[in-house]
Every structure is written in C-alpha cells, then in structure tokens.
Amino acid sequence: MSRFAELWHGLRRNRAAAISLLVVLVCCVVSVAAPWVTPYHPLRCDLESARSAPSLRHPFGTDELGRDILTRVIYGARTSLAIAGAATCIAVFIGTALGMAAGYVRGRLDLTLTSVTDLTLAFPSLLLAIGITVVMGPGPYTVLLALAFVGWASFARLVRGLAISIAETDYVRAAVAGGCSRSRVLFMHVLPNCLPLVIVAASLRFGAFILGESALSFLGLGLRPPTPSLGSMVNLGRDFMRAAPWMTVFPGAVIALLILSFNTIGDAFRDQLDPRLRLTQQN
Amino acid sequence: MKSYIVKRLLLAIPTLWGVTLVTFLLMKSIPGDPVIGMVGERADPAVISQMRRNLGLDKPLAVQYVRYMGLLCRGELGRSHYTNRPVAQSIAEKFPNTLRLAAAAVIIAILVGLTLGMVAAVWRDTFLDRLCSLTASLGIATPVFWLALLLVMLFSYALGWLPASGMGGGLPVFLVLPALSLGTRSAAYLARITRSSMLEVMTLDYLRTARAKGLAEWGVTMRHAARNALIPVVTLAGLDFGSYLNGSVLTETIFGWNGIGRFAMEAIMKRDYPVILGTVLVGAAAFIVVNLIVDVSYAFIDPRVGSARR
Numbered sequence: 001m002s003r004f005a006e007l008w009h010g011l012r013r014n015r016a017a018a019i020s021l022l023v024v025l026v027c028c029v030v031s032v033a034a035p036w037v038t039p040y041h042p043l044r045c046d047l048e049s050a051r052s053a054p055s056l057r058h059p060f061g062t063d064e065l066g067r068d069i070l071t072r073v074i075y076g077a078r079t080s081l082a083i084a085g086a087a088t089c090i091a092v093f094i095g096t097a098l099g100m101a102a103g104y105v106r107g108r109l110d111l112t113l114t115s116v117t118d119l120t121l122a123f124p125s126l127l128l129a130i131g132i133t134v135v136m137g138p139g140p141y142t143v144l145l146a147l148a149f150v151g152w153a154s155f156a157r158l159v160r161g162l163a164i165s166i167a168e169t170d171y172v173r174a175a176v177a178g179g180c181s182r183s184r185v186l187f188m189h190v191l192p193n194c195l196p197l198v199i200v201a202a203s204l205r206f207g208a209f210i211l212g213e214s215a216l217s218f219l220g221l222g223l224r225p226p227t228p229s230l231g232s233m234v235n236l237g238r239d240f241m242r243a244a245p246w247m248t249v250f251p252g253a254v255i256a257l258l259i260l261s262f263n264t265i266g267d268a269f270r271d272q273l274d275p276r277l278r279l280t281q282q283n
Numbered sequence: 284m285k286s287y288i289v290k291r292l293l294l295a296i297p298t299l300w301g302v303t304l305v306t307f308l309l310m311k312s313i314p315g316d317p318v319i320g321m322v323g324e325r326a327d328p329a330v331i332s333q334m335r336r337n338l339g340l341d342k343p344l345a346v347q348y349v350r351y352m353g354l355l356c357r358g359e360l361g362r363s364h365y366t367n368r369p370v371a372q373s374i375a376e377k378f379p380n381t382l383r384l385a386a387a388a389v390i391i392a393i394l395v396g397l398t399l400g401m402v403a404a405v406w407r408d409t410f411l412d413r414l415c416s417l418t419a420s421l422g423i424a425t426p427v428f429w430l431a432l433l434l435v436m437l438f439s440y441a442l443g444w445l446p447a448s449g450m451g452g453g454l455p456v457f458l459v460l461p462a463l464s465l466g467t468r469s470a471a472y473l474a475r476i477t478r479s480s481m482l483e484v485m486t487l488d489y490l491r492t493a494r495a496k497g498l499a500e501w502g503v504t505m506r507h508a509a510r511n512a513l514i515p516v517v518t519l520a521g522l523d524f525g526s527y528l529n530g531s532v533l534t535e536t537i538f539g540w541n542g543i544g545r546f547a548m549e550a551i552m553k554r555d556y557p558v559i560l561g562t563v564l565v566g567a568a569a570f571i572v573v574n575l576i577v578d579v580s581y582a583f584i585d586p587r588v589g590s591a592r593r
Contacts, residue, residue, distance in 0.1 A: 119305055124529045124566065127544075131551050135313045211426055215533060218428050219548075234429055238537075241432065242440055249436075252429030260424035 006196075006272060017268030020261035027258060031078035040068040042075040042228045051244045061246035063236065069247065072228040073254050079223060080230050080258070083140060084209035087147035091209075092202050094148070095155020096194065102156070103163025104186055113156065120153035129212060133221040143222045147209045158201055162194045200269040207262035214255045230255045288579065295571045302567045303355070303560060307348055310556055317364060317554035338364055351560065360564070361557035363550075370561035373546065378565065380450065381542035384534070385527035387462035392469035393520055399470070400477025400516075405504055407482065415474060422471025431464035431537045448539040461538040465531050469523040476519055480512040487511075513584050521577030528573065529566035 011017050030037050046066035054061040060069035102113040120128075132146035166172060167190065175185050216222035217231030225232055230251045237248030318334045319326075335341045339350060354361050360370035403415035438460060439447035451457035484490065485508050493503045530544020543562055550558035 119301075122302075122567075123563075124526065126532055127529070127547055127551065127563075130532070130548055131309070131313075134552055134554075207424070214426055215428065218426075218533070219536065231428075234426075234432065238432060241436055245436055248429070248432050252426060252432070255429065256421070256425045259426070260420060263424055264420065 009272075011265070011268055011272075014268040014271075016264050020264040020268075023257065023261045024265070027077055027261075028081060031074055031081060034071075034074045034078055038068070038071040038074060040071040042067065042072045043226050051240065051247075053244075054246055060250040061244065063233075063247050064240060064244070069233070069250055072233060073230065073251050076228040076230040076233060076251060077254055077258065079140065079227070080210050080213055080255070083144050083147070083213050084206055087144050087151065087209045087213075088202050088206050090144070090148035091151040091205065092155055092198060095152040096159050096191075096198060098152070099156040099159025100163050100186060100190060100194070103160035104167055104182075104190055106164075110160075114160070117153045117156045117160075120150070121157070125150045126212070126215060129216060130219070130221060133216060138221055138224050140223055143213055143216055146216070147212050150212070151205055151209065154205070155198065155201060159194050159198065162197060163190050166190050166193050196269075196273055200266055200273060203262055203269060204266035207259040207266070210255060210258050210262070284579070284582065288575065291575050291578070295568070295575075298571065299564060299567055303351070303564055304348070306560055306563045307351065310554075310559060311344055311347075313554070317556065320554055321365065351557075355564075360561035363558050364555045365553060370557050373558070374543065374561055374565055377542050377546050380540060381528060381530050381535075381544065383453075383458065384461055384465065384531070384540060384542060385524055387458050388466035388527055388531075389469065389520055389524045391462055391466035392473055392523065393516075395466070395470040396473025396520075397477055397516065399474035401481060401504070401509065403474065403478040404481035404485065404512075407478075412478075415478070419471040419474040422467050422474075425467065427464055427468060427531075428533045428537060430467055431460070431534060434460050434464055435537075448537070450540060461534050461540055464537075465527065465534045469520070472523075473516055473519060476515050477512065480515045481508055484508045484512045510584065514581060517577055517580060517584065521573055521580075525570040525573035528569035530562070 011021065044067065046062070048066065049058070049062055050066040051064055052058060052062045052066075058068050058070065060073060062068055063072070098113050098117070102110040102117075129146040129150050132149060133142050136142040136145070172185060172189050175189055180188070213222060214229070214231030214234070217229040218235045220232070220235065222231060223229040225236070233251035234248055234255075237244070237251070240247050318331050318338070318340065322330060322334065332341070339347060342350075351361065358371075360374070362369050363373070399415045399418060403412045406412055435447045438445040445459050446457050447460075449457060490503060490507055493507050494500075498507075528543075530542050530547055532544040532548045534540065535542045535545040536548070543566065546558065547562035547566075549555075550562065
C-alpha cells in the first residue's frame with residue numbers, strides 16, 4: 001500500500017497539483033453548500049436586472065431573465081461534478097472488473113472482452129454518447145449512463161494489461177503455490193496493485209467526463225433548461241454574445257478550470273508513479 | 284513496402300465489415316420506430332405500415348442486413364429515409380468540407396505544437412518551458428465549444444477581422460476560426476509529446492557525439508534530435524487527423540460548417556439509418572487510411588523502421 005503514500009507525497013511536492021486539489025475541494029464544498037453560499041435561487045427570474053453586467057451584486061452578471069449567473073454556475077458545477085463523479089465510479093467499477101477478469105482468467109473470456117473493449121474504443125465517443133441520449137431521452141441519468149458506457153473501455157484495457165503483468169510476478173506465483181484461491185489472489189494481490197494506476201486514470205477521466213457532460217448539454221442533449229448546467233449555459237449565451245458576453249464567458253471558464261484541475265492532479269499522480277517519466281525529469 | 288500496403292488494405296475489409304455489422308445491430312437494438320418519428324404518432328396505421336414496407340423495415344433483420352451488404356457491394360450506400368437522396372451523394376458533397384477543416388486544424392496543431400514543444404525542450408526548466416507547459420495544459424482543458432465562442436467574440440465581434448460562421452463558398456478566411464478551435468487541443472497534446480520525446484532523445488549517446496564533434500547547438504537540435512523525436516508526434520497527429528475526418532460535431536455545429544459530423548449527428552437524432560451507417564462507414568474507412576499513411580511514413584522518418592518490417 002506504500003504506493004498510496006507515494007501518491008500523496010508526490011501531490012504535496014507538486015505545487016500546481018496542490019493548488020488544483022485545493023480548487024477541486026473548494027468547488028466541491030461550495031457547490032454542495034450552494035443554498036447557503038448564495039443569496040439567490042438559480043431559477044428565480046428578476047427581469048428588472050436582466051442582462052446586467054458583472055457587478056458587486058452579481059459578480060458574474062445576470063442572464064436574459066435576470067437570473068444570477070454565479071448562482072447558476074455554482075448549481076451547474078454541482079450537477080457537473082455529481083454526474084462526472086458517478087460516471088467515473090461506474091466506469092471504474094465496470095472497467096476494473098472486466099479488465100481483471102480478462103487479464104487474469106485469459107482464454108476465451110479474454111478474447112470476447114477484449115473485442116468488446118476495442119469495439120467501444122473504436123467508435124467516435126461523442127457520437128456514441130449522442131446516440132445513447134437520443135434513445136433514452138435527455139436527463140441527468142441518461143448523461144451519466146452515456147458517459148459511463150463510453151468511458152469504461154479505457155479502464156478495462158488498462159487493468160487487463162496490468163493484471164496480465166501482475167499475474168506473472170513472483171509474489172503472485174508464490175501466493176498460488178502457497179495455495180491461495182483464485183479469488184483471493186485476484187482481490188488480495190492483483191486488485192491492490194492495479195489501484196494506483198486506476199486512480200491516476202480515473203482523475204484524468206473525471207476531467208474528460210466533465211467535458212463530455214458539458215458538450216452534451218451544450219448540444220441540448222444533456223440537462224434541459226431551466227435546470228442550470230454549465231454546458232447549456234454556454235449554449236444559452238450564444239444568442240447574447242454581443243450584448244452579454246459574460247453569459248458565455250463565465251460558465252465556460254468554470255468548465256475549463258475544473259478540467260484543468262483534474263488533469264493537473266492526474267498528471268502529478270502519473271509522474272509520481274511512472275518511473276520512466278521520473279527518470280527523464282531528473283536528468 | 285508495396286506488398287505491406289496491399290496487405291493492410293485487404294485487412295481493412297473485414298474491419299469495415301465488422302463496423303457495419305456492429306453499427307447495424309446497435310441501431311436496430313434501439314427501441315422506437317423511425318417511421319413514427321417521421322410521420323408522427325397520430326398518423327394513420329395504414330400509412331405507417333405502407334412507409335415501413337417502402338423503406339424495407341418490415342423485413343427481418345437478417346434480410347435488411349443482407350440487402351444493405353448487397354448495396355455496398357454495388358458501391359452504393361442507400362438513400363436517406365427523410366430526403367430520399369442517395370447517401371453517397373450527400374457524403375461526397377460534405378466530406379471535402381470536413382477534409383478541408385481537418386487538414387487546416389492538423390496543420391495549425393503541428394505548427395503550434397512542434398514550436399511550443401521544441402522551445403520547451405530546448406530551454407527546459409526555464410520560465411519559457413513553464414509558460415509553454417502551462418499553455419499546453421490550458422489548451423487541453425479548454426472545451427472546444429467555449430474556445431470557439433471566445434474566438435468568435437474576439438475576432439468577429441470585437442475586432443471584426445474574421446467571419447463568425449458559414450463557409451463563404453470556400454474562402455480561406457472562413458476556415459481560420461473553425462480550424463483554430465478544432466486544432467487547439469491537438470496542438471496542446473502535440474506540444475507535450477514533442478517536449479517529452481525531445482528530452483528523451485537529447486540524452487542519447489549519438490547526440491553527445493554530435494555535440495562533441497563540434498556541431499552547433501542549432502544543428503544538433505534540428506537535424507539530430509528533432510528528426511528522431513518526430514515519430515510519436517506523427518502518430519498522434521495522424522490519430523487526431525483520422526478522428527477529425529469522422530467529423531467534429533461541436534465545431535461544425537457552432538460554425539455552420541456543412542460537414543460529416545453534423546450530418547451524422549442529425550441522422551442519429553432522426554434515426555435516419557442509411558445515413559448513420561454511411562457516415563460511420565466512411566469515417567472508419569478514412570481513419571484506417573490515415574493510420575496506414577502514418578505507419579508508412581515511419582519508414583521515411585526513421586529508416587530503421589522500414590528495414591525491420593521488410
């Protein structure tokens with residue numbers, strides 16, 4: 001388990017990653033505590049102050065119905081984080097389970113699972129996600145499932161490769177020779193050794209899912225208005241780009257900030273774990 | 284080399300066949316009826332069944348698939364359920380647009396990405412390096428649809444230099460903003476890969492030799508290091524180009540670009556089966572061809588690759 005400690009250590013040494021972690025934590029806390037953080041309601045209209053520019057009262061300005069954009073961004077980030085988080089969990093769970101099965105059991109099961117994985121990876125992911133949302137109708141659960149359905153395959157491929165190499169190591173051989181059952185080897189030896197790299201992939205995937213959710217919402221296939229969603233807010237702002245550019249700028253900036261933070265954390269983890277990369281950095 | 288190319292092209296046939304089969308099964312396993320989508324739920328049942336017969340949707344799945352394969356063998360892609368236009372004709376009309384956009388985006392990506400990556404590698408661990416790396420991280424994190432809108436706000440609305448959308452009958456100025464939006468992400472990845480690839484190459488012995496025999500640093504960097512660092516760059520740029528040829532839904536939607544991506548998305552939304560199949564098939568074929576070109580180009584960049592393969 002020392003690899004986890006190593007991850008944590010690397011995170012503390014890397015200033016960009018530490019800041020990113022802070023950003024993510026602040027975003028999470030603020031969005032969970034949204035009703036207490038902001039005095040406005042995300043759906044309450046106030047036509048008196050429609051499309052007013054950023055000010056002290058409305059730091060991000062207001063939209064065409066006078067709704068406070070900062071409030072809507074906070075609520076939008078809340079849905080984005082929740083959807084991306086849940087989709088990451090599902091994708092990690094399915095991908096790890098199938099990857100371990102394929103990589104450790106091998107044989108015909110491996111062949112089948114690998115073909116399914118490759119097929120999923122081969123399709124253009126946004127089009128596949130669009131197809132799923134069209135079938136299931138827009139809504140938060142649809143987006144979640146579409147993202148998980150598109151995203152599990154990369155975890156399956158990663159874990160399969162890891163499982164194959166771990167199964168060849170001496171300590172696994174020793175465990176098998178010592179009479180460990182298959183499931184014990186799988187859960188006590190293979191799984192824990194896959195996890196650090198899975199965590200790295202998951203934090204990078206989290207950013208990709210935030211991007212995917214906002215892209216679907218931007219196309220009108222994700223969360224439907226008036227529910228605040230970062231992607232659909234950017235789309236709404238398109239009609240007012242001359243008169244109220246802040247309607248587009250701020251929600252998009254928050255998407256970019258979230259993705260940037262998750263990517264930076266993931267990269268820091270990966271640099272810490274990948275010895276080859278570390279070598280080139282020390283030279 | 285020639286036999287290698289032929290072999291790869293022959294191998295593409297079963298792959299493409301698999302793509303049609305899987306797409307077909309996925310489409311048909313979707314609940315719902317495209318005919319009801321076309322005529323509405325309150326239409327006369329007689330009309331609905333008549334349309335279903337006309338489109339051949341009343342036949343069993345296997346028959347529909349065999350019919351479609353028959354069409355493919357004659358070099359056709361069927362007709363759109365909605366417009367009754369041959370799919371091949373629509374694709375032939377839209378594909379060049381997508382190709383133009385994809386090529387422009389990849390050229391921008393390579394120019395910007397290589398420059399940033401090489402600057403970062405040569406002046407590593409300096410302020411310049413950090414600036415380039417930060418730029419690359421930002422480029423990767425920025426959603427393409429937001430970047431596109433920011434560029435429109437800046438260059439079309441505020442400065443008035445470039446058109447905000449449309450294709451302008453092929454005028455190059457209309458290509459600039461879509462290509463910039465589409466290429467940025469790719470440029471950022473290329474910058475990263477170029478940097479790490481250069482750093483890896485620059486520690487090798489033959490570079491020390493080159494320096495020791497008195498070559499100028501510029502010559503060492505450009506002729507010896509850059510050329511050998513190029514392979515991962517070419518791979519990545521090729522992959523991006525291939526995926527752009529599948530159409531870039533978001534960029535094409537924002538800029539009103541009449542390309543494959545939007546065509547495919549609209550077909551998915553309307554369940555226009557022949558159009559979905561046609562666009563997926565053409566996209567997959569384009570992807571395979573680009574990958575083949577990339578693999579062949581390795582032999583030109585690095586002669587060792589070609590001899591090992593033959």
